[in-house]
Structure formats: C-alpha cells, structure tokens
Amino acid sequence: MKINMYKGLTIKPPFFEIGPKGYMYSERVLKLAIAADEASRKYDVRIIFTPQYTDIRMLAEATTDLLVFAQHMDPLPVGRGLGSVLPEAVKVAGAVGVMLNHAEKPMTLSDLNKAIKRADEVGLVSIVCADTIEEAQAIAHLSPNIIVAEPTELIGTGQPSDEKYIKETTEAIKKINPEIQVLQGAGISNGRDVYNVIKAGADATGTTSGIMKADDPEEMLDEMIKAVRTAWDEVHN
Amino acid sequence: MKINMYKGLTIKPPFFEIGPKGYMYSERVLKLAIAADEASRKYDVRIIFTPQYTDIRMLAEATTDLLVFAQHMDPLPVGRGLGSVLPEAVKVAGAVGVMLNHAEKPMTLSDLNKAIKRADEVGLVSIVCADTIEEAQAIAHLSPNIIVAEPTELIGTGQPSDEKYIKETTEAIKKINPEIQVLQGAGISNGRDVYNVIKAGADATGTTSGIMKADDPEEMLDEMIKAVRTAWDEVHN
Amino acid sequence: MKINMYKGLTIKPPFFEIGPKGYMYSERVLKLAIAADEASRKYDVRIIFTPQYTDIRMLAEATTDLLVFAQHMDPLPVGRGLGSVLPEAVKVAGAVGVMLNHAEKPMTLSDLNKAIKRADEVGLVSIVCADTIEEAQAIAHLSPNIIVAEPTELIGTGQPSDEKYIKETTEAIKKINPEIQVLQGAGISNGRDVYNVIKAGADATGTTSGIMKADDPEEMLDEMIKAVRTAWDEVHN
C-alpha cells in the first residue's frame, strides 16, 4: 500500500532551506547561491535553494554542492499544458528536487499525490509543506522525501517552533513513514533562531525573509549555516 | 494528535449515496428525493442525497428519512466571501452533511482540512472523496465521517470495485481511524452492481449516472436500494 | 459582432444592490429581505438582493418586488459538475438574476463570457463587477445587463465615488453598449453616501457592510433606500 519514495539522492542532515521566492533573481540570486554553495562546504551543511524557474539552470551550472530545487512543478506528462512547469524540464535544467504545496502555491490533494509520483519518476527529491500536524500526517502517506512542518500560527512571528512541537511533529510523521525527513519551518530570523531549532532536535530548518530582508544577506546566510553546524555538533557529539 | 470527528449523527450501515450533480433540480429532483425517502424506509437503508444548493431546503422539508447533503461548501467563517457556500447556511437550510473533494470539485489539502473542521463545528457529517488508496489514507488523518474510495480507473467503466480492492481500502482507512465509514464508489450502473459491491463486503455504495441516465430513475433507485438490502442480509444474517 | 443581452427583465432606475455575502442567512436574511421588499415599494426603488444559494427559493417565495439574484453561477450545461451552481437551478428556484466576477469570486475571461451567455439563455439578468475602468470597458463587450463600477482603491474607505469618476465610467461603458446599466459601488456606509452618489448622477449604487454591520440593519436599509429616492427626485424632477 506504500507508494515509492525517490531514492536517487539522500540529503544527509543537518540541512537548511533558503527560499528566494520572488525577492531575488538573476545576478543577485546568483551571488547568494554562490555564497550558499561555499557555506555548504565550509560548514558541512546541505543547503536546498529554490530560485525562480528561469534561474535554475544558471545556478545549477555555477555551483557544485548547492541543492537547487524548483519552487513548484505541475503533475503533467510531456505534451500539452502551456504555461505549466514540466517535471522533465525542471530535472534536465539541473534541479535535484522540487518544493510542493507551499501556502503560497497550494495544491489539490490529487495533484499533490500525482506530483510526488512524477518527482520520483523523473528523479527529483520532493519537499512538501504542511500547515498543521494532521496535514503533515496526511502528506506522509503520499511518500515525499521531506515534509516542511510549519505551524501557520508562527509564520512571521519571529518565534521559532519549540522543542515539544518539533518532537511531536517528527514523531507523528516518522510513525507513518520513518524514511521521511522533517524540516522545521516558520519564524527563523537570525542565527540564534536557527541554533534554537536545531538544538531542540530538528534535522533541518530554513528561511525566506530572514535572509531576503537582511541588511547583508550573504552575511546572514553565513551566520545561519554556522549556527546549524554549532547546534548540530552540540546535540550529536 | 487526532482531530475531532463530528459525532452528532451516526449513519447506520448499509447506506447509499445518490448524486444528482447538475442533472436534476427543482421539481424533478423533488420527485426523486421523495422516492428515495420512501425507499429508505421500505428497505431500511440510509440514503445520502446531494442536490443543488438551491434545492437543499425544499428537499429537507419534504422528506423525513432522507439524508440531505450539500455537494460542497467553503471553509469560510461567517462574513465576507461573496459567491461562496457558507457552512452555517447549509446547516440551517436543513442539510445534515456535506460532500467534499469530489474529482469535479477538488480542494487544496489545506482547505479540505479546514472544511472538515468547519463541518464538525457547525454540525454536518463530512463525506470526502479519494482518488487513490494513498489519498484515502491521507484523508483519514483529517477525520472525516465517511471516505468515498473510488478507484479512478473504474469510473464510468460499469465495472464495480472487486472484493480485494474493497477489503484493502477499508483496512487501510480503518487502521488509521476505525471510526471512519467507507463508501465504495465507481462503476455502479444497476441493481446487480450494487448487489455485488455490498456482497463483497462494502457498507455502502452509490451512483450518479446509474440513476440520472436510467430510463426510469425512480424504478432504478428502487432496484438499487432493494439490492443493498438483499446483499446486506445475505452477508450479515 | 455584438452578442445578445437578456431582454426578459428591465430594471427601471433608480436601483440599489444589497449583498448579504456570508454575513446573513436563513431567518435573519429573510427578515432583511422582507424589509427590503417593503422599502422597494415604499420608495419606488428597485432592490437587487443576493442571498446564499440555499436561501434563494425561500426569499423569492416570501417577497413580491425584491429582485433576488444569485451571488454567482457556473457556466456549465445541465449534467456533470458536482459542487457547481447550475444556471437552470438558480432560475427555477426563483432568482431573476445573477452576480458575476466579484473580486471575492473572480472568473476567467472565458468563463465570464460563457456565464453571461448562459444567463441570457436561461433568462437571468447578469450584473458583472469590474475593478478598473478598462475592465469595465472589456466587460461591456460581453453584453451583461449591468456593470458594477467599483474602483478598488475606494473599497472599504467609506469614501464613495465622486462625480467625475461616475461620469467617466458611465460614458466609457455606454459608448460601447448604451443598453448596459451602471451601478456605482464602493464606499457606501450610510444614507448620506447613497445620497451623494445618486446626486452625482448614478442610476444605482449598493452596499454590503454598510447594512450588514449596522447596529440596526433594517433601519439603515430604510435610510439608504429613502436617500436613493430623495437624491433621484432632486436630479430628475
């Protein structure tokens, strides 16, 4: 009864997701991607980076360690569907994964189900967003590689998820499918927040506005990735 | 971690769903609803009936045993939302339940989650459609009252679900939440099909085109509800 | 090249639209509808009233002069389309018209085009919302009966459209099709606002929150409809 999960790429924790959304693109996002690529090596932290579709190929070619993901894709086969994002095109452009069902690009349950299967089919890691714990459990049955557990009530509060929430969501998801990785979202605005979430037991976290709206995005990126490493070493060594 | 399920109304099996969709409305659907109301009493089979929104109040007032459900509703609170279907309005008009996430009215996972909670809040039984077994499992975590397991590949084939599929879907759903009832959909075109599905172990089934496109819809309705009773008695006595 | 406009019902100016949206339903909206029906006769002002779908039949049966409209409908033919609002069902339930393309229920251009044709086909007056003057001009080519010109920047400001805007939008629309009637929306919160808009030359205006959020909705309704009549007589006598 369990559907297949894509096995072509395993993302070793700790990892971190940076979402440029529509804030940065082209040369500006290239600069940030190169900084992220370097930080990934410097701190031995995997970094998922979700640029505009138009920038995927350029970033994939300019980096070596960065995990370039699409922000979304449509569950269509090769053929019709003008204006859609074709899974095969995303893959061949150099993306290694795709984000699905973000609150700003919600999907029907049926399309989400199909898109996760298409990701497996073309060879893309799927990272799927959940608003509530029951949605995270629901999504776990669709066998994505990673679930983003992001309590809606914390988004934009600058108050990251606490230890109890992290433990509960992780257990709820792993109980359904222990192979799914969990990224704890919402509320990350600086290195201290990152430290706290990883210290509380998370394998991964991430941010958009924390870096996009920072005075010096590259400096903030370095601070956050460093915090991932520091907290991870304290918990795991 | 488990969210609440609406407990105000329990639908005793066997039961059957009749979906007029946009085929019948007003006086014509009233005639069918009255026939369904009588068949419900005659054969001691619960019947869920989903008319156009505009006909809910009229059918609820004209029947006593029929379970009138809305075809859909929006997860909005009282207030704004012009053009939406307000849960409170559906309830007060006389509906006792609501169908959600049909393939012709797919919902985002997040809206579906909210709509099931709203149904519980205002006092409506929720019946939620699933295209695949993994979607049925996913939906089970959202705690609806009933899940419609309708293998997409059988829709319109006139070939009802077989015993193995019925057993597997029922077990997959009940393992997550044993209180959820399962309706086996797809492929019902006459009394024989109904008999076969209930005989194969289902608690419930239903149809749209089987009745809507019949030469004599009321006669076909009687044939189908009678078949529910016959098969049910053979299995359970 | 000009498509047909529904000719079965002409709404004689001045007229006024009351939009209960999801604020009022069932018994509460019935009370308001009866008050509106009386005010319509008392002040000789036509009143368009857009209740929840579930309340259309009840209000149509309980009133004589009120113009009951659906909040929206889908451009589907009789048949499939579970969860949709069928034009024929709206008509037979007693509605005399339908609102389309409100900012809270936006339609694709293609669906809007089809829905206006369906309205004409089943015999419903169409009232279509426009956010900008160029959208109002665009919609005029689709031949609805009424266009709601509602400058987005004024919505909720409590500041109604001024004389210049009213004149410009009316001329822009009438130049394309002089048979289309224009309702000036946005920013109506009391009788004084209504008076000003009609005095500035409008044939019609309307409100949702002005009445829905009033301490005494029926009293506010009377105040507003009275203001329509007073201003209209000053301009036209």
Added chain:
Amino acid sequence: MKINMYKGLTIKPPFFEIGPKGYMYSERVLKLAIAADEASRKYDVRIIFTPQYTDIRMLAEATTDLLVFAQHMDPLPVGRGLGSVLPEAVKVAGAVGVMLNHAEKPMTLSDLNKAIKRADEVGLVSIVCADTIEEAQAIAHLSPNIIVAEPTELIGTGQPSDEKYIKETTEAIKKINPEIQVLQGAGISNGRDVYNVIKAGADATGTTSGIMKADDPEEMLDEMIKAVRTAWDEVHN
C-alpha cells in the same frame, strides 16, 4: 481612459509563433530554436518562441533574432509568491515578451489586466489569447501588444481560419485600438495552411502541434516560415 501599451519593441509583420508547450525542452528545444533563429533570418520573418521557463535564458543566449517569450507570468510585484513566475525574472533571463491567457492557462480578467500592465512596466511584449470575437474585443481594452484570435471550434481540426473570420476579427480589434497586432491561430498543420492564412490577409499565425508532432520538426518549421514569406510577398508586393 486608454492604458499604456509597451512600446519598447515593435514586431514587424509578418511574424509567426511557435509554442513548444511541454512537448520539447532543454537540448531538443535548443535545436529547434536555433533552426527557428536561422529561418527567421533566411526568410525575414519574425518568430515568437515560447519555451519552458527553465529554458528561456539558454535560448536567449543561443539565438540572435528569435523572439523568446515566456509561456505565462504572474502579475505579482517583487517579493512573496513562492511558485509564481516573476515578471522581472522573465525579463532579465532574456525574454522579450510573454504570452497570457492561453486556454490551457486561463486568467481572471483582473489578473490579466494587471499582468499586461506589469509586462509594460518591466518591458515585455504581451501576446494575449482570445477564444471568441467578443473576448478579443474585451482584451483589446486592456492594451496588449498582440491578440491571438483563435476560434475555439477550429482548434485541432486542421482547418485554418478563413478570410471572412480573419477580416472580421482584425477589424473588431483594430477598431478598439489600431496599434494592437493580430495573430490568427488554430488549425495550422503544414505549410499550405500557413500560406492560406497569410494569403487571406493575416499578419501572423502560429502552431504548436503542427511542428511538435511533425516527423521532422525542423523541416516543417522551414516549410512553414517559407510559406509565410511566399504568401506575404504575394499579398503585399
């Protein structure tokens, strides 16, 4: 009352649109784009080419005369909107235009209105699809650069628009705004169809399946662009 039209790039007729949709991408579409770039010079015909978003930059860099357009974009400002296609990102990647409102990616009237304004703002030629003559007239008020007049009933029939339809749509659009260019779509499957449409008076036409499903797409492309030139010269010399 007339909104601005983007003036940064004028596409001199005759021109032709090739839509790879989701049929071709990456290396395969690059090959076709290079062939189109050569055909554009060889026959002095402007070619609009709409690849997947992920291929825009690569094609823009590999060609000199080809007019690379995005298949769609969202009317959002720089900032939030994960999963959306940002106008600025499309422009800086090398696109010179954007297609909007194709039947496979329909837009609400309000979003279409905003997207055309955004195209003008960032410097992109807008080409907007219309299903019916009245939709073409409606769109003309939104001041796009080009309107695709594609009678729905001809799509996929292999029967191109006739002289009467071409004349009527062109006049209907030009009467509203003479600066808008008109591309006659639907039903092009070979050079003969192309010849007939241009000979009948069109300034432009285009195809997806005619080239995508040809045994030798590059050969068919050459045949079609040659036919544009031949017909154009016969009409205009």
